Amino acid sequence: xxxxxxxxxxxxxxxxxxxxxxxxxxxGTMPSPKPDSSLExxxxxxxxxxxxELLNGFEKKTGISIIVGTFSSNEELLAKVQxxxxxxDVIAPSDYMATLMARQGLLATLDLSRxxxxxHVIDSLKHLPFDPHNQFVIPYLWxxxxxxxDSTIIQxxxxxxxxxxxxxxKGKISMLNDQREVFGVAxxxxxxxxxxxxxxxIEQAKQKLILQKSLVKxxxxxxxxxxxxxxxxxxxxxxxxxxxxxxxxxxxxQYVVPQEGGTIWTDCLAVLQxxxxxxxxxxxxxxxxxxxxATATSNRLLFASANQMVKERVKAEVRENSAxxxxxxxxxxxxxxxxxxxxxxxxxRAWTELKVH
Amino acid sequence: MSQPLTKxxxxxxxxxxxxxxxxxxxxxxxxxxLVMFIVFFVIPLVMMLGISFASRDTYGRIxxxxxLSNYERVFDPLYWTLYMRSAxxxxxxxxxxxxxxxxxAYAIARAPAHFQRVLLVLxxxxxxxxxxxxxxxxxxxxxTEGLFNTILIKWGILTQxxxxxxxxxxxxxxxxxxxxxxxxxxxxxxxxxxxxxLEEAAYDLYAGKWMMFxxxxxxxxxxxxxxxxxxxxxxxxxxxxxxxxxxxxxTMMLGTLIQHEFLVIRDWPFGSALSFILMAIVxxxxxxxxxxxxxxxxxx
Numbered sequence: 120x121x122x123x124x125x126x127x128x129x130x131x132x133x134x135x136x137x138x139x140x141x142x143x144x145x146x147g148t149m150p151s152p153k154p155d156s157s158l159e160x161x162x163x164x165x166x167x168x169x170x171x172e173l174l175n176g177f178e179k180k181t182g183i184s185i186i187v188g189t190f191s192s193n194e195e196l197l198a199k200v201q202x203x204x205x206x207x208d209v210i211a212p213s214d215y216m217a218t219l220m221a222r223q224g225l226l227a228t229l230d231l232s233r234x235x236x237x238x239h240v241i242d243s244l245k246h247l248p249f250d251p252h253n254q255f256v257i258p259y260l261w262x263x264x265x266x267x268x269d270s271t272i273i274q275x276x277x278x279x280x281x282x283x284x285x286x287x288x289k290g291k292i293s294m295l296n297d298q299r300e301v302f303g304v305a306x307x308x309x310x311x312x313x314x315x316x317x318x319x320x321i322e323q324a325k326q327k328l329i330l331q332k333s334l335v336k337x338x339x340x341x342x343x344x345x346x347x348x349x350x351x352x353x354x355x356x357x358x359x360x361x362x363x364x365x366x367x368x369x370x371x372x373q374y375v376v377p378q379e380g381g382t383i384w385t386d387c388l389a390v391l392q393x394x395x396x397x398x399x400x401x402x403x404x405x406x407x408x409x410x411x412x413a414t415a416t417s418n419r420l421l422f423a424s425a426n427q428m429v430k431e432r433v434k435a436e437v438r439e440n441s442a443x444x445x446x447x448x449x450x451x452x453x454x455x456x457x458x459x460x461x462x463x464x465x466x467x468r469a470w471t472e473l474k475v476h
Numbered sequence: 477m478s479q480p481l482t483k484x485x486x487x488x489x490x491x492x493x494x495x496x497x498x499x500x501x502x503x504x505x506x507x508x509x510l511v512m513f514i515v516f517f518v519i520p521l522v523m524m525l526g527i528s529f530a531s532r533d534t535y536g537r538i539x540x541x542x543x544l545s546n547y548e549r550v551f552d553p554l555y556w557t558l559y560m561r562s563a564x565x566x567x568x569x570x571x572x573x574x575x576x577x578x579x580x581a582y583a584i585a586r587a588p589a590h591f592q593r594v595l596l597v598l599x600x601x602x603x604x605x606x607x608x609x610x611x612x613x614x615x616x617x618x619x620t621e622g623l624f625n626t627i628l629i630k631w632g633i634l635t636q637x638x639x640x641x642x643x644x645x646x647x648x649x650x651x652x653x654x655x656x657x658x659x660x661x662x663x664x665x666x667x668x669x670x671x672x673x674l675e676e677a678a679y680d681l682y683a684g685k686w687m688m689f690x691x692x693x694x695x696x697x698x699x700x701x702x703x704x705x706x707x708x709x710x711x712x713x714x715x716x717x718x719x720x721x722x723x724x725x726x727t728m729m730l731g732t733l734i735q736h737e738f739l740v741i742r743d744w745p746f747g748s749a750l751s752f753i754l755m756a757i758v759x760x761x762x763x764x765x766x767x768x769x770x771x772x773x774x775x776x
Contacts, residue, residue, distance in 0.1 A: 194740045201537060201742075223535050290639055296725040298740070337642040337724030342615075351620045351641070460534055467741050468554070474728040475557050 160399055161186040163196065164211040165386065167360060168260070170419050177406050183399060191341065192297075200225055200391065208394040209403055215456050217256045217387045218249040226255040227390040233401040236408035241427045244385050248455070256387035257404055258425035260416070263383050263445050263453055264300060265376035267347050267355040267362035269369075280308045280377045283354060284327075289334045291353045293346055296338040298470035299456060300382060301328065304356060307379040313454050316462035325469040329476050347372055358384075359442035363421040366442070374442035380452030383445075385425065417443070528748035536742030546749035555733070555750075559757075562730040565644070566712040569651040573659040573708045574701065576652070581663035581700075582693075586672070596664070599657050607654060611721050614650055615641060618722075642724025650718040658707035666700030667693070702765055710758050730754055 162174075166189040174185045188207065190196045193216035200207070200220070212220055220226050231237055237245075237257055244258040266277055272291075273282075283292055283304070294301050303313030305324035315321065336352050337343075344361035346352045348369045355362065359374060366372045388407060390400040406412060413424040414432045421437065423430070423444050430444055437443050445453075459466060528546055533539040549555070584595045602610060617623045618641040625637035640646050670693060678688040694701075716731035723729075728736065734754070737747035 192740070194742060197536065198739050198742060219535055223537070332726070335726065336639075337726065339725055346619075349619055349621055463741065467743075471554060471558070471728060471733070471736075474726070475554065475561070 158182060159184050159186055160208045160396055160403055161188060161206055162209045162211075162403070163188045163190065163199075163207040164209075165189065166191055167422075168211060168386075168420060170416065173407075173412055173415060173419075176412065177403060180406070181402065183403075185403070207391055208396050208400040210389055210391060211259060211386050212256070212389060213384050213386050214247060214249065215458050217389060219458055220389070221250065221255045225392055227392045227394060227397050227400075228254055229257065229390065229404075230398075230401055233398060234405045234408070236405050236410075236426065239408065239410065239426045239428055241425055243450075244425050247385070256389045257408065258385045259388045259407060260420070260422040261383070261385035261425055262359040262423055262443070263376050263449065264295075264303075264356070264358055264381045265362075265374055265442070267343070267357055267365060267372055267374050267442070269347065269350070269353040269371055270373045271371045272353045276373065276375050277354075278375075278378050280304050280379055280381075282377075283356060284308075284331050284334065286334060288354055290336050291351075292331075292335050293343045293352045293355045293357075294331075294335055294338050295343070295356050296340045298466050299459075300356070301338070301473075302466060302469070303382055303454075303456070305331075307381060307454075310379075313382060314457045314459065316459050316465075318462070318465045321462070321465045321469050325473055328473050332473065332476060359445070360420065360422045363437075363440055363442040366440070374440075376441075376445060376449045376453070378452070380454060382456055383450065383453035384456065524748045524751060527744050528752055530745045532743045532745055538744055546746045547753075549746060550749050550753050558728055558733060559730060561727065562713055563757075565648060565651070565729065566709050568648055569655060569712045570659075570705050570709045572648070572652045573656050574705065577656055577659035577663055577704065578697075578701075581660045582667050584660070584664050585667040585670075592668075599660055602657070608717060610654075611650060611717055614646070614653070614722060618646055618649075641722065642726060644723070644727065646722040646724075647719050647727075647729075650722040651712045651715060654715075654718060655708040655712055658711075659704040662703035662707065663697060663700040666697045670696045702768075706762065706765060709761065713758065714754055 160183055162185050164187065169187050169189060174187065178184045190199065193213050196210060196212055197216060197220065200210070201223075217226070231253060234257060237253055240253075240258055244261060245253065247258070250256050266280070266282070268277060270276075273288075282288070283294070294304075299313075302321065302324050305327045306313050306315050306320065309320075309323065309327065311320055311324075315324075337346070339346070340357075343352070343355040343357045344365040347355050347362070347365050362372065362374045366374075388404045390397050390404070394400055407416070408426055410426055410428045410432070413426040413429045416422075417424040417429050417433045418437055421440075421443050424433075430438055433444075441449065527538055529542050529544070531539045531541045531543050531545070580599075584592055584599075587595060615622075619625075620637045620639065620641070622641070624640070625634065628634040629637065640649070674692050674696075675688055678692050683691065714731045714734075715729065716735055719727070719729040719732050720735075723732075730750070734747050734750050737743045737750060
């Protein structure tokens with residue numbers, strides 16, 4: 120019957136909609152692990168860190184092709200590794216995440232004789248408290264967290280994080296969507312370590328952040344650079360790299376690390392304990408740290424390389440950009456983020472309270 | 477139109493039908509679907525149920541120490557404000573979709589046959605692009621110097637840009653936009669089968685437009701309204717992408733909270749407990765609606 124057919128057709132249409140509906144909610148992509156091919160290495164890294172040309176260079180040199188997967192946060196990386204997804208060989212965790220992963224026995228011990236380029240790694244990055252002998256990780260790219268601002272509107276460079284509490288810029292401020300970074304800012308303005316674990320301090324920081332919330336346009340870790348360019352915000356709390364990239368599109372954007380100091384971070388290279396190609400993986404790490412490769416990386420991605428010979432070789436505009444290569448004086452007032460242990464529950468609760476306020 | 481069947485007349489045929497449908501149910505063409513269902517739905521769900529009674533260790537791994545504390549935490553007043561917000565937003569989304577979707581569905585159902593097909597395809601076209609991409613498109617439309625503000629300022633309707641992006645209004649807009657087709661389609665199906673003759677008969681009996689709508693169209697379209705409301709309410713309650721991208725991370729909804737617990741805090745047990753609470757709410761809503769509509773016979 121005609122109506123029956125019609126009903127059927129619409130049902131089919133609806134099934135079609137449901138089939139299309141679940142858009143990928145994951146921000147990252149996973150490399151498809153192929154256990155048997157010894158000529159492939161899978162590299163799980165930040166979405167900012169992929170430069171196909173450099174990876175092709177490795178293939179040309181060694182015949183080993185690199186399959187890249189990307190993630191957008193350390194927690195996403197850990198969640199995927201912890202969930203038992205195997206097949207990654209080389210990963211790029213940040214400092215505190217590297218600590219966590221090493222403590223859980225997820226990282227393979229490195230054979231430094233296969234990574235001779237480790238000798239070029241900047242000393243202050245090499246002897247990180249959590250891995251002083253580069254047993255598990257090699258620093259790769261590093262940088263700071265600061266304020267990106269539009270100098271046409273804010274003519275005098277901000278000196279304090281307190282500018283993010285200035286009602287004059289209501290609705291023109293963005294903060295990272297990252298509980299530790301956001302609480303870190305509040306804690307530093309109050310004169311505390313950004314790694315505070317006392318619940319009273321976390322509570323105090325929360326009160327301060329609640330005062331700020333009505334001024335904040337968005338908490339975002341992905342699009343603050345775009346928002347600065349588009350003029351949606353004039354002050355953005357964020358990582359130097361994306362802000363340096365925003366400067367290329369809008370030269371009036373500037374970067375500053377306030378006097379109170381903030382987070383310094385380094386993303387490291389490590390081999391997973393579950394990797395079937397550990398030796399190849401170490402060869403790849405050595406390749407990424409090679410002075411020419413690292414120089415090209417720094418020039419293209421606008422992040423500071425951990426290889427000390429790179430700074431003098433990069434383009435002058437990159438070297439002189441404080442969003443990429445912070446000055447020695449700036450580095451002195453920065454602080455490494457450490458895992459808060461059980462205090463993460465206090466942070467989490469305070470963060471949720473801030474969000475629902 | 478068939479009258480609602482009485483209980484005594486439904487039971488005997490139902491039994492014989494269920495017997496034959498049971499043997500059909502066991503037949504081999506269903507095996508692949510059944511295997512899929514068990515492997516990708518039942519097993520993960522049981523695993524999650526197990527995890528929801530475990531605890532999180534200091535490193536964010538799952539520690540198999542059985543506890544009810546995750547469910548206790550779910551009832552923390554802090555999270556209740558969050559659930560209420562999600563519920564209010566979902567109800568608003570459903571309401572807006574109904575108000576916008578009903579006239580649209582009616583217009584499509586009453587359009588000439590060849591035109592109907594074109595209109596249905598138009599409703600469907602957005603699904604040819606990823607939901608994520610379409611949500612990003614809203615960012616470009618709504619931002620301070622975006623399409624919306626630029627045009628309205630150019631036309632002199634606005635003097636100052638409207639700050640819509642990263643507010644609850646933007647989330648509502650995004651949800652209504654995303655789920656409107658799910659309201660339109662079930663409504664279209666039922667309205668299309670309401671004979672225009674009934675409308676004429678109502679007018680002949682001196683019913684006004686409103687009276688006709690209230691007494692004829694509305695009761696007959698009820699199954700479609702309920703179906704559409706469910707299809708909009710349920711996914712918007714757990715929506716993740718829209719509040720995340722259009723809300724600017726300023727508020728947390730149930731969906732973003734679950735994602736946060738799984739991927740940021742790495743508290744899988746609490747995240748699982750939250751997911752089960754979400755499922756429980758959906759089940760209660762479903763059960764309530766099924767109970768209310770059980771008296772309505774399917775429109776044949």
